[in-house]
Amino acid sequence: MSMEDYDFLFKIVLIGNAGVGKTCLVRRFTQGLFPPGQGATIGVDFMIKTVEINGEKVKLQIWDTAGQERFRSITQSYYRSANALILTYDITCEESFRCLPEWLREIEQYASNKVITVLVGNKIDLADRREVSQQRAEEFSEAQDMYYLETSAKESDNVEKLFLDLACRLIREA
Ligand code: GDP
Numbered sequence: 001m002s003m004e005d006y007d008f009l010f011k012i013v014l015i016g017n018a019g020v021g022k023t024c025l026v027r028r029f030t031q032g033l034f035p036p037g038q039g040a041t042i043g044v045d046f047m048i049k050t051v052e053i054n055g056e057k058v059k060l061q062i063w064d065t066a067g068q069e070r071f072r073s074i075t076q077s078y079y080r081s082a083n084a085l086i087l088t089y090d091i092t093c094e095e096s097f098r099c100l101p102e103w104l105r106e107i108e109q110y111a112s113n114k115v116i117t118v119l120v121g122n123k124i125d126l127a128d129r130r131e132v133s134q135q136r137a138e139e140f141s142e143a144q145d146m147y148y149l150e151t152s153a154k155e156s157d158n159v160e161k162l163f164l165d166l167a168c169r170l171i172r173e174a
């Protein structure tokens, strides 16, 4: 038996404009928290959560940007060895959706060509302030061959599903 306490280890990296809720998604999934009024930066590079899928222990190393996205200073080292990317926008912020092609160019430039990318529209609890329709996002994700999901870090909607579905896909393609 191996000394490792897991069957699979995957690196998942969150990208997307500042303010879309990346840190809250990671916090919600890894700690079950939605901290009100937290700062933009959590000061750590990554969080770990181990999940069990069909009897296999899957260790997820989840990288958050710790605020670098504000300064457009995310570089190759951040994408290096990522198995999956969670490209996040805010459904109440048109601008965060319009920036997606820029993020895709970064992915193209820096990430592995085998990386799995999931498009996530966050903040669905703010339905009355929606600026990006589901249909638009669906069309965009289909054209880019990305899996697409809407979440609320605040209400814990689809957050577990996001990471577990991703882990399942990573196992299938490992
Ligand atoms: P990041 O810059 O992408 O890491 O975004 P943060 O996680 O720091 O969140 C930015 C702001 O959006 C904070 O004020 C959060 O409280 C808020 N926020 C994040 N996720 C949600 C959500 O699902 N619903 C609502 N209503 N607010 C959210």
Ligand code: MG
Pocket: 022, 023, 024, 040, 041, 064, 065, 066, 067
């Ligand atoms: Mg953040």
